[in-house]
Amino acid sequence: MTHLLRAIEDLGMRHMEGQEQILHIQSKWMEQQEEWQKQHMEHHQEQYSQLTQAIHQVTERQERQDKQLQELNQREEFNVNTQARLNYMSSNMHHLHYAIPTYDEVQKDFVEQEERKVKQQKETLKKKMEDGGFWKKLFGKGKGSGSTSTQEGHKEDKQGGEHGQPQE
Numbered sequence: 001m002t003h004l005l006r007a008i009e010d011l012g013m014r015h016m017e018g019q020e021q022i023l024h025i026q027s028k029w030m031e032q033q034e035e036w037q038k039q040h041m042e043h044h045q046e047q048y049s050q051l052t053q054a055i056h057q058v059t060e061r062q063e064r065q066d067k068q069l070q071e072l073n074q075r076e077e078f079n080v081n082t083q084a085r086l087n088y089m090s091s092n093m094h095h096l097h098y099a100i101p102t103y104d105e106v107q108k109d110f111v112e113q114e115e116r117k118v119k120q121q122k123e124t125l126k127k128k129m130e131d132g133g134f135w136k137k138l139f140g141k142g143k144g145s146g147s148t149s150t151q152e153g154h155k156e157d158k159q160g161g162e163h164g165q166p167q168e
Contacts, residue, residue, distance in 0.1 A: 090103045129135045 094100045
């Protein structure tokens with residue numbers, strides 16, 4: 001019987017050791033679970049913080065864009081109203097006095113004047129390039145240098161007219 005009691009006592013000890021090991025493993029597992037949950041919560045809080053910050057930035061940007069759009073619309077409305085007033089005034093100015101020309105007459109004179117200025121500037125530039133020897137250097141190079149469109153454009157100028165028409 002002592003054998004039996006010793007065997008039961010031995011079994012009881014092994015059972016207790018097994019229970020302690022199970023308890024130790026469960027305790028370790030719970031600590032790991034708590035650590036994982038803590039990291040998971042920190043990660044979620046970080047994501048929430050970043051998301052909140054991003055939403056705040058988008059909201060601020062949207063507010064700035066709305067304000068800029070409103071200002072742009074106000075300026076555009078002002079410009080449209082101003083243009084309407086100017087159109088009304090310019091279309092009726094010649095009725096006030098016969099010496100005031102119509103807009104179309106003034107516009108035609110202005111365009112002609114600007115075209116003369118451009119032609120004069122072109123001639124002045126061409127003369128300066130010829131006087132400085134740049135024109136000769138440009139055409140003195142071989143066929144392999146420079147772009148063909150530039151060379152063709154200068155050949156047209158050298159011939160004296162636009163679109164390759166020789167000057168008489």
